[in-house]
Amino acid sequence: MSSVAATTTGTPDLDIIGCEQEPIRIPGSIQPQGALLVLDPVSQVVMQAAIGDRSALADDRGAIGRPIKDVLTPGAAAVVQDLDAKVPPAGSVSLGALRTGATLHHLVAHRSGGMLILELERASETEPRSFDEVYPHVRDFLDDLQHANSIEDVASLAAREVRRITGLDRTMVYQFDEAWNGTVIAEDRNDRLPSYLDLRFPASDIPAQARELYRLNRLRLIADATYTPVPIEPVLNPKTGAPVDLSHSILRSVSPVHLEYMRNMGTMASMSISLLRDGQLWGLISCHNRDATQVGYHIRTACDFIGQVVSMQIAAKESAALAQKRSALQTVQSRLLAQMAAAGNFVTGLLAGTDDLLALTGAAGAAIVSGDTCTLVGETPSEGEVSGIVDWLAQGDRRDIVVSDSLAGDMPGAERIKDQASGLLAISISQLHDSYLLWFRPEVIRTISWGGDPRKRAELDPQGLRLHPRKSFESWQETVRLKSRPWEAAEVEAATALRTAIVDIVLRNAEERAELTERLVSINKELEAFSYSVSHDLRAPFRHIVGYAQLLKKYEGDRLTERGDRYIDTIVESAISAGTLVDDLLSYSQMGRASLRPIRIDMNMLVDEVKRALLGEEEGRTDWTIAKLPSVMGDATMLRLVWQNLLENALKFSRERDEPTIEIGATDDGNQVTYFVRDNGTGFDMAYVGKLFGVFQRLHRVEEFEGTGIGLANVKRIVERHGGQAWAEGTLNGGATFFFALPKEVEVE
Template structure:
């Protein structure tokens, strides 16, 4: 569009050359005024330029002279405040004798120079800004009633065209890639309509955008003007060219003037729209013929642009705030559901509409602890696993968002129907845990103001030429989803923060509970040890004195009394055994581990020999497989096999023959041992009780025991060696007890 400085460039090198063009130091001004660069200390002229039609002074002859000497007398009073000028300042207007036009004086600083510009006025132009202000009052009132950004733009375009007289006025908005779209337009049909067209970022290079940001208004009154050179070209002391970034008369790039002519415009004016100091867009004005706009009218347009900028920002922020409030309500509902679930991440997928509504996604997935839970339209679990693996390989990011996963992740072309757009939040620094939102490909048509792909013309390497065609050109955009907006990304980030806070809080609670549990276990172990140790002597005394009573006083005790004494001895022995087992159980949690390599085959043989008295008169068939050597604490592992074999011997009583099998098999990262028998077995409905302290699945009258042996096995294997235990069985069909130790522990 007519505010651009370069068209689409033929090559990357040409584009770089355009971006390097020194448009802020052109070394010339437009011909409808004069410029003087003054020494701030003496107000002597260091550099000068004067339009040929003004006849104010001879630029070459002015060098080195005090400014007051070379200016006509009516202009000299305007110089009074010039020494204190820092930022651009309007000094006033004066009329020369025998001229119906005045001269506007504007000053600013550029480096170590004071810049005085004298712009030729227009006949019957307003002489003060307040003459224009009443015309803006109706516009300011209408702005308050506008509901959308497009309505604001339309009002502004209409008002600017009314007070400036341009043929066409556009409001032009930049996207994040600096492409510009015409969102509003007002015209008189002398120039074609560009409403709704998009213009490529290359039309307004970065350095041009920076000039628009620094200097909010720029007028080119005639696209065919002949630039007036500044003399001398460089600073007298440094040789540096004069920086005209803040100048109202700055000459523009020849590329831009050609661009204007290619568009069929003889004059243009731009008004910058800023948001928080950054360029948001432009009000771009075009005229078929050359066209001058009076200085105070331009000032009114600048004022209008500032007001419009504030209104645009307010509308955007208001709409964003409303969306954020709505999404915060959705987030609150998700958090409430998460709080209600034992596994809090289950609360996310329990409310599919809320999870999808948080980012207006078509599908979502929660990946954690090796599980993948999905809602809506998503890729397959295998594809989601590939996406999370790709995310894991990237630099750590709390939030990742793209509307074109195809352009980011290799192999993502096949996923575009469900995952062309992706937002991912990482919810763990240690594990591959994510919440993912997906959007499908959205095929859409973009109307460009001329093909953005059309090459420029650079004949014989001379200089860059802009494109010549601005006819509407349609592009079909593929492999992109609908874009994620700021409110949606903020909502995803807020959810991540909430999840991380829940994880940290639960980790703290778990750590506190674990600390309390460890303390309670130590207290319980100490108590059990103390009680067990203190009870052993009384039970021995009961047994001993009962036996003495039976031996020494047998003739004085009736047969019934003898039975009572036998019951006392039997109960005391049983209680003593229980105390001994309880003492052993408490010691297992306190004893220091002394791991070393153990020959399990030899260990099993020694345990079988130790249990030989319990097998007297029994028909037992032993089936002992090949057992490997492992690393473990030998004393504790001996107790494991002693308990397991003793159980097998005990619960096969009544079987002839009793069959007891001891074997091993390799597991994934662990060594698995088992003891299998053909004895009484157990009901699998009660398997969870099998390894508990004092838990028995058979009556004491059937099988003796204290219910501590298998609890000891569980403690030794799981707590002391980091392994695991489990069992399988059926009533009257035998049982198999397993334990597994990590291979890492076994060297």
């Protein structure tokens, strides 16, 4: 862990900025337990050098500017021969051990910036001379690992084995979360250092650039937190003009702030082993020792091997857990899909399995918002509060899926609904409308134990020249509120897959509706043509029936009996009624075929003309109230028929009243005008209002009131062709009001 302390808010401050900008890849120095030589790969001449341990060299004449074969002891000739061919393009390689007098050094080489980096690390006489000496410990670890059932088991075994191999005082396995805070999930130690098990450390303890170095170089050792760095000379490479990048160096010097951090923690030596998953940093095996100590090269190699095995085990167990979770959720999803397919409408299908709907994401409540409807399932905010969430989702960048385990931190005012919706998982189910499927989780109050107060910040020294890290690592507890249980990756994937299925169903239904609409349009056109042809052709025969029946009565009436005379009258009345019906049918079919010819219409004048045509000169006993009516654009002939049908109905159904009244008025909302005709006649039952505007639909017997049942159908068709709508309100024996709304402007067809 590095030198930096974090604030719980994550706001960039002095300590974070300072460490993020520190050039830790090019520190310009090494740790003193060895020597580092920078070689030209072609000439093998030493271009730069940092000599911490002079016993690594053949003599005291220095190394810079000399061929490497002359710098090292004669026994190294075979090691450095064809050195460029021995070093791989990436990663480091061990070149064996080199003895110089009484000292032994491990030789390790890698490439950096077009140069060869040769490192000589001093070995102790007691450390293993080969990996074979350490392998029995590794083999035991591998045997025990077969019985590990969980990541926690794997971590505990790794902590135990690494401490057994290294002999260090404390070994911890440290896991990062999505915000790069780290939690100690396993620990093995003696009593020389305190326990940090289950404690959390802030993300800024290991800044981003340090995490990247952990990813590139899996193992790092600091043998003595009080060491004096050995500078690399010259600072810039004479050939490249740049400082040497030590990302893969085993002797790389570390930040002085981090060394102070170690001393504040009471650890004089540390070693870190990176745990990777899919090439990304998952966590660390972090080792500490109270006293300065050197961990042997082959021991570190064994620890590196353990780290790689643990990384693979973690990846395998996380993948297995994720696959198991996915499989369970796929079963739930299959049931939901079957229900949606059976229902035809996805909302109906989802509501048929509300338990599955919640189980798909592990939510406590859900809401389906489609068009103007909002359906709630389980523990949810109110409809109004859900509408507020939808408005917030619609106002932001439109995304197919939104995931939050802290809605109060993302949406203003959401703290009011924390008990139902501290967590939100929302999927958009329409590209055109604000339609969503939302899942909710309640607040889960948690207590987090930190390794020191994360609010403590690094401080500048009195001279303002350098940062000093925090000094306390005692357990500090924080209560976390306004957050739900986090949404798991498998749950988010399941929600995304459900969204795809819903969108597919909606699109398929839309395509089916479009195809059906196209067929209906074609059928309607055929029916209109048929009705027009039939009604047109039937007009003449009915007129002939009426005419000849009347002639028969006129010229042969004297010979007819009373019964025959009555039969003739019935034939005439029936033929006239049938002819009227045919005329109405012809008019109805023409309404769908004729083109609109919109003009500016004075509605008061039009109503007055229709009224006079119906009543003649004698207005009768009906009491008329006609308000000033706004003018609109429309087809005068068609709208005349609308008024004629409505006024005829008002007169017909109010004529039996002692004091019949008819009121005509309108309202103007700026975009459209709504006209109405109100009477105090027989009215109708609102339970049957849906039948009023249908063809041949009558709410009264033909014996009571004459008519063909087509007039109101004509009204509806004409109004809709003008882009408006027609409706009615009434009570049985309490009168009726018929409305039709027209836009002020009508487009010419």
